[in-house]
Amino acid sequence: MQLLVDIGQKVPTLVVMRADDDAHTSSPDPVLRLRGVGKEFFGTSVLREIDLTLYPGQVHALVGENGAGKSTLMKIIAGVHRPDTGTIELDGPAVTFPTPLDAQRAGVATVFQEFNLLPDRSVAENVYLGREPRRRGLVDRRRLHADTTRLLDDLGLAGIASWTRVGSLSVAQQQVVEIVKAVSYDARIISMDEPTAALADQEVALLYELVRRLRDRGVAILYVSHRLQEIYDLADTITVLKDGNHVLTAPAAEVGPDRLVRTMVGRDFAGFFPDKPADAVPGEVRLALAGAGNTMVDDIDLEVRAGEIVALAGLQGSGRTEIAHGVFGIAPFTRGRMTVDGQPAQVRTPRQGVRHHLALVTEDRKSEGLALGQSVLANARLVLDAVLPRASDRRSRRIAGVLSSLEVAPSTVAAAQDTEVQYLSGGNQQKVVLAKWLVTEPRVIVLDEPTRGIDVGAKRAVYDLMRTLTADGTAVLLISSELPEVVAMADRILVVRDGRIAGELPGGSDEAAIMALATGAA
Template identity: 65%
Template structure:
């Protein structure tokens, strides 16, 4: 792609962008929301036509006016929202609209055999051509989309935020899938906000900023700090906001003594008002299980828990909310929001469910909360699904702040949002702590935990392996997380 430019309604989205893809290469495309990533990808896929510039495929100039043209030329795209029919089989989805025929009828046997062959080439087990797509996990449905692309003899496959809806164990399945595509000589354009994945999978990285190419770098010759600087125009040292002046730890707002259940054992922790306590650990260490226990989803069956000095037994989230505990879940789209409802309706979700007659009084505070969170939206009647990821997360925060919580548990609070929006969330977290709220911060991004937390508890195999002060190194966290560190006394 050379000199690609595109405008919508007079607004310039892309200007003079170049992009090269090579056979067997996994090439990352990164940038903030609005940088132009999706538009560039859709021009390659034939969804949009460029206003200027050229596209060449294997040395021949092409101009796609429809995605079908791109597919026939060997260019396929796996979008965030899958284009699958859940009630149809895998084979029927892979060959939808171009089913092989025999004697005027669909040759179901051949279609199934060809699909099973594609799945076998991808190294996939446990999925049959005759499996109903609606019964598959998100990761398995993604495999079906890739198989569909390969059935078109794809030479280029674009993946848009491929892990945004995947659980941790499913990400490994995607990694293996990308490896298979590389072995087949397919060029993969990998669009993601997750820099860890970018460095794990990609050979080269192209950075877009404000619709222009900020540069293309080799993954093994750059760092996440340099990528952030290219994306947002500032260094990582300025990325995490400093604590609000005058913030100091106050009284203990949350305390757990020897808490345990089928997933956790001997959990002892304290969190004071004005304090951000990080929870770190590897996948399966118990971080999310601890978040759920603190919120009454998977309650503690052993030990004791206090909120603001009162002993509580949280048998349900309803009791947790009334005790002053809030949980921002890791998947806002399925667990935190009603996407087809308005901003205001989402802001009222918890109030209407828990607060009863007091809900109306507290709901009158929502416009002020939206304003203080600097929510970018048309008005309170706008459906939440039309907001950016960062603004959707602000609606989730407003929903909980309306309940006046003393303790907020944040589980992966910046999942699926771009680098610039992440800093806005970090600033909000600092402000919440400064207001006297106790924050429990869980994140799989170690830099996020270490950049924000006043101290960090590291979990390993359902237990707290140790505590580290603010400013600790990633190496120290990983030593504890893998069971090789030396625990310190938990206060």
């Protein structure tokens, strides 16, 4: 038990190597410096003792797994969050940014993943939104467009016209407009959160060009990305975060991809996961996809056998969830074949999915899994009520049995009837979601991030449940961003990248090998 409590607070065993100032003797004075920055949310520490130094004219890559704290750190720099500990120094003296606007005025711009553009307005109107040049109280359109055109020309973006409607631009061009907007504030520091996440490969060149141009103009760039290729193409320095800790800062040239990946994932989780039963042999094929695809994913071949746990690993947005949605009929496959227990299965809606004895525990339990204002019991019988109403009446005792075997917090049936799910903890809510599927006795269960945002005790309960399910012959398809979970629980690991299956690895594989496949470094 002691071990469980330690998870997440474990200090990585890797040697912490920090680039000292004299490693950058060729550089001028730092423009932005973070010292010992830490942040807590609701008593959970998400960042601890982060040091980060940005120099003008340099690209600094910030990397780490999902949940490592990159976004939080970016938001602290952007003035969205205020650090609980540590200081931010801008050109020497310590500063605070009470609001994002203060950061922007100080020359610190941030380009977030979600675009903040008005699609029906022109490029110029978007760039100068809220601070349009005025003449006699009215917007001076001529100057607005002249200023924007000058800015675009300066950045070598003559291909984008200032009057173009933003909605008619390509995604890459829209991303560029976001950056131009940042530059228009005379930003000396620009941080970018996965600027290429939404871009196709051929569009990335436009962004590269812009980043290099900004760097040459002396802007300090903080570049968050999952794609290793990009990091080595652009970055001068790399900082790695892991579980909220600062584990490495080094010149990009000195850290090879292997070591980088290893640094990102390395940790010690031994003993936390229930062991695989030694004598288990997977049974018949329960779920099979052959060449399945739709607009989001393609060429998906996979098999999950009775008693087997197959994991879909990959980065966020790689298409893992989309595969689950295809299987379950939320966004049905339009190509390829799917069979359940050897029978061809047409699953066009979740209702048909349930009828084929499939179950999907969705990624976001609050918005997709639960009716929060209803009781624990009502939620536990949600699927039966909706699809198998007769069984719902018959299986009352079974429903109660499942709830008690999962040790859901309101422990009596009466309490389960009276307690609205919204008042439960995340872990208990997740158990209610699991219960609503278990009472249908599924043959294939898809678990999308089943342990996200729940405490260690509930995590362990989910892992134990997975072992119980497979012992009973259920096929489990596990989607998870937590690599230790994937490695320890899965019999086989399929790595998804860009909507396709990039490769397969056996259970217990090296986390670094998974990351390499997921990022395309391999």
